[in-house]
Amino acid sequence: MTEMLEKERKLLERYGLVPEDIVYTARFDVAEDYRFTDGMILLTAEKMAVLLYPPVSGRDYYFGGYRTNPEEAGWEPALQIYDLAEVESLGIIRELTGGVLFGRISGVETRLCRFTNSHMGEMERLTDNLEKVKKKETLTKEDIEGKQRIERCPKCGTIYPDQQRRICPKCMDRKSIFARLASYFLKFKGRLVVMALCFVGTAVLNLVYPYLSGTILYDKVLSRNTEFMEFLQIPGMKFGVLLLVVVVTMAVSKILMQLLGIIHGTITATIVPDVVARIKQEVFQSMGKLSISFYNGRQTGGLMTRVLDDAGEITSFFIDGVPYFFSNALTIIVTAVIMIRLNWQLAVIALILLPVLTFTSYKMMPRLWHMYGRRHRANRSLNSQMNDNITGARVVKAFGQEEQEMSRFHHRNDNVRKAELDVAKYEIRFYSVLYSLVENLTSFMVWGLGAILILNDSGLEFGVLITITGYVTQLQGPLDFMSRVFRWWTNSMNSAQRIFEIIDAQPEVAERLDPVRPEKIRGEIEMRHVTFGYEKHKPVLKDVSFHIEAGKVLGIVGRSGAGKSTLVNLISRLYDVQEGEIYIDGINVRDMGFRELRKNIAMVSQETYIFMGTAAENIAYARPDATRAEIIAAAKQASAHDFICKMPDGYDTVIGSSGRTLSGGEKQRISIARAILADPRILILDEATAAVDTETELAIQESLEKLVKGRTTLSIAHRLSTLRNADRLIVIDDGKITEQGTHQELADLKGTYFKLMELQTKALALRE
Amino acid sequence: MQEFEFNEEELKAESEQLQQIRYLTKENAVFARTEGGFVSLEYDGKKYDRVGVYRMFPISDPEHYISIREADEKAREIGMIVDLEKMPKDTAEMLREQLRLRYFTPQIEKIMDIKDEYGYAYFHVLTNFGACRFTIHMGGDSVVSLSDSRVMLTDLDGNRFEIPDIYRLTVGERKKLDLFI
Known part of the structure; x- marks a missing residue:
């Protein structure tokens, strides 16, 4: 209240x-x-x-x-x-x-x-x-x-970014996700150790090189430092030899750095694909187990690309982010320490601007991300127009609208250009101006102070100055990295969260632990007081009860949206009912094993599903072990044999998304053949002939009649003629069964069915 | 079960009626205010206690092509008015009142603050109907550009807010909006 x-x-x-x-x-x-x-x-x-x-x-x-x-x-x-x-x-x-x-x-x-x-x-x-x-x-x-419409985190009140996922990015436990992710890489312990060594090696060499090229070269070699000669035990003051040794050492350390880089790159290349593949495999496996309702709630295409992108994002963070984090942190600390030990005055001057740099980067970064976001959106909008135009090329040409499309394209293309330009400008400002400013200013100050110190004879050697300026340049990379690593970590943990969510998702419709596995199903179906809705409080089916004996045909009639397809989906348990029970041969479908249940139910619906593969493979989808003869027999019965034979590669023709395109009727016949071959006890025909012309319908109708024989069949149809041989009929309106009985009984009732019948007869008469 | 009343003649007559264009003019239609604050209509010998008033081109041509529809769920069209100006003054006024009601959209005059966090943007703005705060979803189509300068925002509840001309905002305010347009 x-x-x-x-x-x-x-x-x-x-x-x-x-x-x-x-x-x-x-x-x-x-x-x-x-x-x-x-x-x-x-x-x-x-x-x-x-x-x-x-x-x-x-x-x-x-x-x-x-x-x-x-x-x-x-x-x-x-x-x-x-x-x-x-x-x-x-x-x-x-x-x-x-x-x-x-x-x-x-x-x-x-x-x-x-x-x-x-x-x-x-x-x-x-x-x-x-x-x-x-x-x-x-x-x-x-x-x-009422129901709360907007879901939010109970802890901090933040709205969940994805309303279907009750996950708060603010309160998410990133550490445990990180630990779980790390487990994927444990398999590669050996290689990871090598990689870590590479990083440490590179960091050390990075520190050594400026020292060699500065202090050693100028202060010890070029200034002919005798102590140093004795230290290296090179006799006879042969400076030529010493110079050679130092130069060779410098060259070797450069080569070593390159080598370490190559080793690191190679290891990365072997680990990344493996981990990505493993994550994707787990995701796919889990997606297979999930219930249909999981897919209804999301955009499937978007889901898949996101999963793939996410897997890449995570791996790149683990390969590039985590090790570099340690190596960079190490570099920063050790460099600072060495610089201070070499000459603390110079070190202070060299380091004084770096916090400013880090702070400004951190401040400017969000704006840069915004700009990236805008560029991304502009690109997406351009891509979607391209996509529209390619798929709709026929319409564009037919209406002669190439020019208009061109100008629309130009507009969007221009947006992309502008966004790119903005990003470029900002990046230049960000990296070039800011960085070179700080860099130049710092080295200017270091050189200036260095010169003063040297001129004042306060014990600073020229080589040390060179070394320190070398370190200053080298620090910038790690510092820049540090300013963006936090955002990277947050993003990749979000990605990981999304992936784990799919991997961990519990299917809503789950098999019982000890399911009943009947040897043979007769096909008797009974629904008792079934109520069901996709959303809990909006029932699509209300208190539906009916009974079909094994081998009989039940026709289902009703307006579109009345709940017919929902009704049949419940029988094969794509969803679970909210109230009431469904029995097959007296066994509650909730108690039956998935394998037994689905092996015995086949569906031919208006949405045909042809996957990538040959015609034969498509027909044998439910029974991959079927022989050629069986496949041909099934195709023959489904009147698919003729058109398959006429294709150049016959049953070996690759059909599906990238193969040969089939017409609606052809696809339908393939799916009927599939159902025939599956030889189910229960057959569901959901508007099986809605997508085809009258002639094809007649042909398919015949195949269907053969298919129906001896099986319990639930047939949904708009055209009542399709249902003329149904044993019983039910009329569904607004989720309720309003009439049921035989064809004759319903006709005598003079209710909805009668009116529908009359109308269709008239419509037919009109057509003739 | 009205939906199943399939009477051939009736169906035919109905579809014919749907296809016909009927213009409402000051000569053939009489609009009147009702006691409860709605508008009634007498047209073609029929009296409608309450009618719905819709724009056909709410964005590009709000003053022309006004569709007058029945008040029930089906909202069947009774007829259309081509030009509001051509109607008697008080009729035009009462229809505009109804349009204001239907197309009630606060116009954003000033942007105090926009904060974006985890996929949502939190707006604090001044509209012509008062100051308010609302939230939009960052992805998807909650921000639509109607023209180069006109922007429509839709918040989480489905409320619409309009920015009639972004160039009337200050540079600072436009910068805050930058992310969305």
Whole structure:
């Protein structure tokens, strides 16, 4: 129940409405002059009250996504009270943004209030609840609260980015995901150790090289440092030899660095594909187990690309991100320490601007990501137009609209160009300007201070100066990396979360642990008081009961959207019923093993599914072990044999997405052949002939008749002629069975079926 | 079970009626305000207690081609008005009132703040009907460009907000919007 302010309570009491009597409250938010305001409609057992505040400027109104709105408007509300006896009914006129509540009050349609879509749910419940209150029914919790539309994290209140996944990116446990991901790489322990060594080696060489090229070369060799000579035990002051040794060492360390890079690259190349493949395999395996409802909730295509991209994202983070993180951190710390030990004054000057750099990168980064996002969107829009044009090339040509399409393309292409340009500009500003500025400034300062120190004879050697400037340049890479690694980590953990979610998803329709596995099924089907809806509170089927004996044909008739296809989907347990039971041979389908259940049910529907493969493979889909002779027999029965033979490669012709395209009727016949070969006890025909012309229908009809013989068949059809040999018929309307019986019984009933029959006969007569 | 009333003549008449264009003019149609704040219509000998008023081109031509429809669920078209200007003044006014009702869309005049986080953008704006906060989904089609300068936003609840001309916003405000257009 919405909380009520003290002054509202007082006002209501003054007019004899005790807040405790209020059974339902709906809020609204738009005034007569359209300004945002506060108001509510209250229901008690006898009265309905409309309470309205005048709009107040200077305060914010909250719509969905923001949390509740407890603020107090500073004005006094107006109140209008109606007796429920006068309120005949309430109705809503839906507008684009919100709606209007009107009531039929003492015979006059009266506008009661306006509201935005944010209150649509409450208002809809108000109209229902009024009916209930008038009938003296008690309101249930759901009547009052409804369902929360927007799912949010209970911990921090953030809206879940994906409403179907109750995962909060703020509160997600990234560490455990990381650990779980790391387990994928454990298999490659040996190689990972080598890789880590490569990183450490590279880091060390990175440190050594500036030292060699600076301190050693200038201060020790070129300045002919005798101590150093003795230290290396090179006798006789042969500086030529020493110089050679140092130069060779420098060259070798460069070569070593390259070598380490090659080794690291090779290892990466062997590990990455393996891990990606393993993750994809697990995802696919899990997707196979999931129920149909999982797929209905998502865009399948998007899902798949996302999974593939996600797998790549994770692996690249693990291969490039994690090791580089350690090696870079190591480089930064050790470099700083060495620099300080070499000469602390110079080190301070060299390092002083780096925090500034890191900070600015961190600040500028979000904008760069935004720009990448925009570029991505521009590209996506361009791609989708290309896609449209390629698939719709025929229409474009037929209407001669090439030029218009060209200009549309130009527009989008230009957007991509602009986005690219923006990114480039910003990147230049970001990397080139910012970085070279800091770099130049730093080295300028280092050189300047160095020069002063050397001139002042404060013990700084020229080589040390060279070494330190070398380190300064080298630090920039790692620092840049550090500024972006956090975002990278967040993204890849999100990717991982999405993948694990699929891998871990529990199928809604699950097989029992010890399922009944009957040897043979006769095919008797019974539905008892079945209620089912794709969404819990919107039943598509309501209290459906029927019974078919084994081997009989049941025809199902009804308008589109009446629930026919849903009904047959329940039998093969693509979904589980919410109430009631379905029995096959007296066994509840929930108790039956999936293998037994689905082996015995075959479906021929209007949506044919031809997968990539030869015609023979497609027919033998349900029974891969079928012999050639069996396949041919099935095709023959389905009248598919002739057209298959006429194709150049006969039964070996590759059909499906990238192969030869088949016509609707041909596809249909392949799927019928598939069903014939599967030899199921129960056959479901869901508008099997809806997509084909009359002639083909006749041919398919014949094949179907052969197929139906001896099997329990559920046949859905628009055209009643298709159902003429059904043993029993049921008529479904709005989720309920309204008529059932034989053809003759229904015709005598003179109900829906009769009317439908009459109409179709007339339509046929008209056609002739 | 009205849907199953298949009467051939009736069906034919109905589809013919659907295909016919009927113009409502000041000569043949009489609109009147109802007591409850709606609009009624007398046309072709029939009286409609409440009618729906729709625009056919709500964005490109809001003043022309107004469709007058029955108030029930099916909203069958009674007729169309080509030009609101050509109707009597008070009729045009009451129809515009109904249009305002139907096409009620707050126009954003000032953007105080936009924050984006985890796939949602949280707006704090001033509209012509008052200040408000709302949330949109970042992906998908919650932001639609109607022209180079006109933008329509749809929030999580399905409420629509319009920015009639983004160039009337300040540079700073446009920058906040940059991510969406």
